[in-house]
Amino acid sequence: CQHLQRAHSNIHTNSTLSDVADGGSIFTERLKRWTETAEKKIILSQIVSMYLKMFQNLGPAKSENVTNIERILYSLSTKLNESFIKVKDLQELEKLQMNDLKIQRKAINELFPTLQKLIVDPSATHVKRKRSQSQKRKCRC
Numbered sequence: 001c002q003h004l005q006r007a008h009s010n011i012h013t014n015s016t017l018s019d020v021a022d023g024g025s026i027f028t029e030r031l032k033r034w035t036e037t038a039e040k041k042i043i044l045s046q047i048v049s050m051y052l053k054m055f056q057n058l059g060p061a062k063s064e065n066v067t068n069i070e071r072i073l074y075s076l077s078t079k080l081n082e083s084f085i086k087v088k089d090l091q092e093l094e095k096l097q098m099n100d101l102k103i104q105r106k107a108i109n110e111l112f113p114t115l116q117k118l119i120v121d122p123s124a125t126h127v128k129r130k131r132s133q134s135q136k137r138k139c140r141c
Contacts, residue, residue: 044080052073055069
């Protein structure tokens with residue numbers, strides 16, 4: 001953590017300039033929307049990847065502190081590798097051409113199993129709970 005604090009103040013770009021606040025935050029606001037631990041790992045894996053790209057663009061003339069941060073981030077990225085694969089899945093889904101007839105046929109073929117997983121998924125229990133609560137209320141009347 002000390003390496004991070006020291007390097008933060010030594011990075012060649014000055015993060016105290018007034019234009020840094022323009023347009024809001026890049027990462028912190030997005031992180032607030034990802035509340036579950038598994039979800040956070042997905043977004044953090046992408047953020048760490050972006051920081052690594054940024055540090056690679058600094059070139060070989062990096063300070064020792066920046067190099068230390070880069071090593072820490074690389075270490076973290078290997079721990080988040082499974083989550084990064086999930087990010088890649090999301091990116092690939094975004095690229096699907098849903099107006100392609102073959103893709104549409106495949107999607108229709110997978111519709112029922114997909115809906116079944118959504119209904120059975122433990123994270124979707126709040127939907128079931130609401131339905132069962134409304135049924136109980138009907139019985140009491």
